[in-house]
Ligand SMILES: [Zn+2]
């Protein structure tokens with residue numbers, strides 16, 4: 634048991650950095666000294682929601698160093714550098730046993746707790762809720778082993794933190810959900826962390842045309858830097874018309890923000906036989922779809938987290954980064970301290986950042 638610093642949320646848009654107690658890892662869990670954590674729309678949604686059980690420590694895109702391990706942990710040992718994956722999984726349901734931990738439903742039953750229904754976080758003996766069994770807006774975190782992925786020591790923590798959820802979702806949408814080949818045409822709707830991941834992955838496989846659609850001019854400049862061949866500002870022109878002009882319809886469209894309008898646009902921008910991958914949030918209102926499009930042989934596919942297998946895919950993306958095939962540095966727009974979480978959320982909400990991280994300075 635130890636005292637740590639954590640950003641404790643006590644109500645909608647109400648939080649403070651406080652000292653809280655973190656218990657030792659239970660069997661199958663890992664204690665991690667957190668060095669960086671990505672700031673994601675999923676955190677922001679929870680932060681502003683009336684619906685989340687408080688008090689809670691958010692943060693689900695951590696990276697750091699293993700401090701100690703619980704009984705039975707074999708994947709990592711103290712001193713290992715690790716990336717913390719967003720989605721808890723039980724390891725034993727039909728989805729987990731068939732190699733699809735991203736579809737594990739067991740985590741839905743644990744609202745604010747670890748997978749065994751208990752807490753590791755508390756303050757003065759009162760439990761504090763967890764977030765995705767991670768809660769990494771904190772100087773240390775206890776995380777289930779299945780969410781802990783070892784990476785090489787020379788991967789910067791802030792880059793590791795980018796691979797814990799959003800960006801990896803976009804990378805997986807291209808490399809796991811669809812099968813984009815060199816020369817094919819791609820459109821990406823919404824270029825935050827997920828969309829940037831999709832652009833990076835499409836560029837890595839040498840897609841012929843990569844149209845990046847967003848409302849922010851700076852974001853579109855960055856997309857051009859990381860491989861988008863045609864940035865399109867949806868505030869200035871109709872992206873579907875522009876895509877039609879540029880390509881006659883794309884082979885693949887990636888919807889990356891979870892808005893009804895962009896879902897419609899992604900489907901409308903496909904050429905006959907094309908595929909739209911819907912990769913937005915789970916809080917999307919209903920969208921109307923032109924069913925006539927289906928007579929053109931289009932496909933619409935869903936996913937969660939790009940169907941990522943963290944221990945397979947994250948090391949693969951790390952190698953691509955090290956080889957210069959994934960320019961993750963270009964999309965890391967800002968760095969904050971834990972005390973500046975408010976500012977980080979405000980910048981995220983204003984669309985000013987593609988990806989930002991909270992960093993914990995702890996010396997060597
Ligand atoms: Zn996230």
Ligand SMILES: [Zn+2]
Nearest residue numbers: 723726729737
């Ligand atoms: Zn499961």
